[in-house]
Amino acid sequence: MVTQFGGQDAVGQVAKQFGLDEQTTQAAVGALLPAIASGLKANASKQGGTQALFDALAGGGHAKYLEDPAQLASDGATSEGNGILGHVLGNKDASRAVAASVAQAVGVENETVKKMLPIAAAMAMSGLAKKSQGQPRFGAEDLTNLLRLL
DSSP, X not given: OGGGGTTHHHHHHHHHHHTOOHHHHHHHHHHHHHHHHHHHHHHHTSTTHHHHHHHHHHHSOTTHHHHSGGGGGSHHHXXXXXHHHHHHTOSHHHHHHHHHXXXXXXXXXXXXXXXXXXXXXXXXXXXXXXXXXXXXXXOHHHHHHHHHTO
């Protein structure tokens, strides 16, 4: 989970941003992360996908969202998160399905979860970026170990 990388402040920021308590926010983000991780794994299994992910982690500036959680409230975080979702879930219908499922599971309005999904994607990449900092080159096993943390 993102909190393993020091993301508790990020969860607090998201809770504030969406008017939820931290426990509910933690549950919602925690329920969104498996879909994001699954998409990352699927992309990484494609030819050159693992290295492309690690290149993105190394050069994308993703760690900033856990280093400065206030940035999660920016339009840039939403835009970046939507870009991530486009890569890992493929289309808006898939994103909507994930959001609807999580909304029902955790008892949060569907519209709120739809808006939270790109923020969760930015948080996930931020956590992975922080964890992978200083690592030279990665293989499939390294990726699997990183994604287990989500």
